[in-house]
Amino acid sequence: AIRMTQSPSSLSASTGDRVTITCRASQGISSYLAWYQQKPGKAPKLLIYAASTLQSGVPSRFSGSGSGTDFTLTISCLQSEDFATYYCQQYYSYPPVTFGGGTKVEIK
Amino acid sequence: QVQLVESGGGVVQPGGSLRLSCAASGFTFSSYGMHWVRQAPGKGLEWVAFIRYDGSNKYYADSVKGRFTISRDNSKNTLYLQMNSLRAEDTAVYYCAKDETALGYWYFDLWGRGTLVTVSS
Numbered sequence: 001a002i003r004m005t006q007s008p009s010s011l012s013a014s015t016g017d018r019v020t021i022t023c024r025a026s027q028g029i030s031s032y033l034a035w036y037q038q039k040p041g042k043a044p045k046l047l048i049y050a051a052s053t054l055q056s057g058v059p060s061r062f063s064g065s066g067s068g069t070d071f072t073l074t075i076s077c078l079q080s081e082d083f084a085t086y087y088c089q090q091y092y093s094y095p096p097v098t099f100g101g102g103t104k105v106e107i108k
Numbered sequence: 109q110v111q112l113v114e115s116g117g118g119v120v121q122p123g124g125s126l127r128l129s130c131a132a133s134g135f136t137f138s139s140y141g142m143h144w145v146r147q148a149p150g151k152g153l154e155w156v157a158f159i160r161y162d163g164s165n166k167y168y169a170d171s172v173k174g175r176f177t178i179s180r181d182n183s184k185n186t187l188y189l190q191m192n193s194l195r196a197e198d199t200a201v202y203y204c205a206k207d208e209t210a211l212g213y214w215y216f217d218l219w220g221r222g223t224l225v226t227v228s229s
Contacts, residue, residue: 034215036153043203043219044153055217087153091214095167099153 002026002090006100012108019075021103023088028068032092035064035073038102039084047086048073075105083107110134110218112204117223124194124227130187130204130220138162138182141207143216144189146200156202157189161210172198194227201225 003026013019023033031051036044046055048064051071061076075082088100116128130142144156157178158167166178177190187204201224205216 036216043221044216045219046215046217049208049215049217089153089215094214095155095158096169097155097214099155102152 001096001098002029002093004088004090004098004100006086006088006103008103009101010104010106012106013078014108015078015080017078019078019082019105021073021086021088021105023066023071023073023100025069025071025090025092027093029090029092031067032090033064033066033071034089034091035062036087036089037082037084038087044087078105112206112218112220114202114204114220114223117202117225119226119228120194121229122195122227125190125192126194126225128189128191128202128204128223128225130189132185132187132206135206135218137180137185139210141210141212142178142180142187143205143207143214144178144187145203145205145216145219146198147203147222148197148200151200154200158207158212158214159187160212191225194225196227199225199227 005024007022033051035048038044052064063074065072085102085104087102091097113131141160143158159178175193179188201222203222204220206218
């Protein structure tokens with residue numbers, strides 16, 4: 001199975017900050033990467049698929065980039081509702097699809 | 109309203125069985141592949157199983173293969189997960205999740221709120 005590694009595992013930031021989360025695949029996955037946001041006690045929510053395509057209804061301050069093995073999720077101007085845990089997921093090779101370990105974005 | 113609602117979780121002893129259900133509404137359930145994804149307490153996400161729109165193909169994570177069975181009833185807009193020979197490591201919140209396509213594109217554009225399964229004596 002393809003291993004997905006996220007960094008950092010957690011970060012502290014302030015409202016208005018620009019935040020970047022990195023996801024690395026153990027082998028090339030082209031652009032078959034999705035990003036999810038999960039708030040405590042809630043189900044994950046799809047933010048981005050195909051590495052950079054914003055899911056309908058997701059604010060434009062979220063963006064994704066990358067291909068091959070290295071990917072980035074950027075939140076351009078952090079809002080209070082963005083404090084959550086973010087997961088990347090590869091769907092290039094399956095089964096199984098695999099997720100990164102998560103990045104918790106906390107309030108500084 | 110487009111939603112998925114899981115049910116059937118609870119506390120079960122090791123070696124026991126449980127059947128989870130996921131009721132879909134607000135979209136054409138029979139046109140989409142469906143998945144189960146789980147999350148152990150305080151841990152990350154783990155894909156569990158997938159079934160194609162018509163039930164013709166099913167896939168499982170190695171960790172549950174031979175113990176869990178995914179199925180669906182398109183007439184009832186419901187997805188199921190039959191879990192047998194449960195182990196402590198199966199303790200998790202189980203989410204049903206909708207695939208983007210009928211045959212499976214293998215990412216998840218709609219999730220339920222989850223149901224907690226606790227395996228403990």
